[in-house]
Amino acid sequence: MHIIFGTMTGNAEDLADRFAKRCEQENLPYSLTSADNWPMEKFQSAKRAVLIFSTWGEGEPPDDAIDFCESVYDQKAEVAHLEYAVVGLGDTSYDDFCGCARRLDESLKAAGATPFSERLELDIDFDDDFDAWTDKFFSSQKVLSQSHQG
Numbered sequence: 001m002h003i004i005f006g007t008m009t010g011n012a013e014d015l016a017d018r019f020a021k022r023c024e025q026e027n028l029p030y031s032l033t034s035a036d037n038w039p040m041e042k043f044q045s046a047k048r049a050v051l052i053f054s055t056w057g058e059g060e061p062p063d064d065a066i067d068f069c070e071s072v073y074d075q076k077a078e079v080a081h082l083e084y085a086v087v088g089l090g091d092t093s094y095d096d097f098c099g100c101a102r103r104l105d106e107s108l109k110a111a112g113a114t115p116f117s118e119r120l121e122l123d124i125d126f127d128d129d130f131d132a133w134t135d136k137f138f139s140s141q142k143v144l145s146q147s148h149q150g
């Protein structure tokens with residue numbers, strides 16, 4: 001599982017770290033990287049990814065993640081084989097709530113990638129909702145691996 005984050009003030013990175021620790025506990029191999037270290041060639045080779053991105057400006061990506069996001073928005077990556085989930089961080093007092101995450105999700109879907117979970121949009125009080133989403137993800141993993149064994 002590749003965990004990719006885009007952040008300005010560290011919230012998305014904190015959640016990405018938290019997800020990575022959980023992968024470690026559950027013995028799910030992972031990589032954890034900021035979006036600015038993800039050239040599209042590398043992203044195209046990913047099979048499963050969780051993208052955790054905040055929104056800034058008026059619906060824009062975090063500064064470091066602009067190149068990554070614009071390539072995804074413009075559907076420059078071959079992602080038909082990708083299974084992904086998008087987690088957005090934002091603030092409902094802004095007009096374009098979680099706009100960056102929403103555009104990432106819509107663009108990946110339009111390019112043929114398959115979401116393994118509905119997009120999660122988090123408001124400023126995000127801890128409990130993120131933990132509940134993570135719990136749900138790992139329970140579904142367990143069900144999947146049991147059904148593969150059976």
Ligand SMILES: Cc1cc2nc3c(=O)[nH]c(=O)nc-3n(C[C@H](O)[C@H](O)[C@H](O)COP(=O)(O)O)c2cc1C
Pocket residue numbers: 006007008009010011012013053054055056057058059060062089090091092094095096097098099124
């Ligand atoms: C100047 C500024 C602009 C923002 N613009 C938006 C926005 O357009 N939409 C949104 O949902 N959240 C917006 N936010 C809220 C941030 O996305 C939110 O605080 C988030 O938790 C930041 O996460 P980060 O630390 O990972 O960057 C904005 C925050 C600031 C300070």
